[in-house]
Amino acid sequence: MKILIGQPKRENSLEQLENEVENNPTVDIVLFPEGYFHQDNMQNVCNLAKTYNTIIVTGYKDDNNKDRVSIINSLGELVLERAKTPEDEKLYTPSNIEENGVNLGYLLCVEIFKGLEGLVKHDDIDIIFNPIGVGMFSEAQFEEWTNEARKIAIDQRAMIIGASHADGSYRNCGFSIPISYCFDKNGQEILISKNDVRTRILDTTRKSVEVIENSLI
Structure with missing residues (x-):
């Protein structure tokens, strides 16, 4: 499977x-x-x-x-949609969906810090997505965020992928x-990238990343 990871400017x-x-x-x-x-x-x-x-x-x-979750399938159908979880509440559901035989999990931005307790445990979950609003406000936050993502990957036995906008600040x-x-x-x-907003294509089978040098973003 090939996944395009885009970091656009807000528009x-x-x-x-x-x-x-x-x-x-x-x-895909x-x-x-x-x-x-x-x-x-x-x-x-x-x-x-x-x-x-x-x-x-x-x-x-x-x-x-207000920010909301969205996964749109290849038929053009909105198949996962909900509100963003408030900071003081448990992770809202649904936070996963099966599409084309692939089980997709979803954590919207700071919901990453609810993932270890809030994501329903699935033995067959394949990929967890973490769309992020703007970039990190410090190096310490960057380390905390990516460390949390690593823990969730291990806990869920699933690949986890996140990306922020190219611009904007908290x-x-x-x-x-x-x-x-x-x-x-x-x-x-x-993949670990900071301050490099070029588009990337991830091959989940080969676990390789291609950088698109002539990206239009």
């Missing part, structure tokens, strides 16, 4: 998503960050997934500017470390 249109899908039509799944698009563009994203026979994993903003603090990462089911590092 009001879908230009960066459209560019990536159109220029990489052989990928596209991962984009939390809150990449607005609810008004939902049908356009669904149409894009259907046209290119690609699963799109990302997050969107609703009419109240509560506009003015400091941001854009990141993307991937650990295999044994917690072994496949």
Whole structure:
């Protein structure tokens, strides 16, 4: 399976998503960050997934500017959708879905810190996605975040993949470390990237990562 890991700049249109899908039509799944698009563009994203026979994993903003989960399958159907879990509550469900024979888990941004207790244990879960809003606000947070992801990969015996936007900072603090990462089911590092927002294509079978040097993001 091939998964495109995109780190776009925040935008009001879908230009960066459209560019990536159109220029990489052989990928099976596209991962984009939390809150990449607005609810008004939902049908356009669904149409894009259907046209290119690609699963799109990302997050969107609703009419109240709240972040929500979204996985759109290759038929253009919204198959996983829910609100983002508040900080003081247990992880909302559903947080996994089976699609095309692959069991996909989902942790939206800081839900990563609810994963060890909140994700339903699945012996056959394959991949957990972690769409992230903006980059890390410190090196310490970067280490804490990726260490937590590694623990979840080992606990669930599943690959885990995360990616943030290329721009923006936490509560506009003015400091941001854009990141993307991937650990295999044994917690072994496949990808750790910070301050490098080039698009990557992950081959889950070979556990290899291709950097797209001429990325349109």
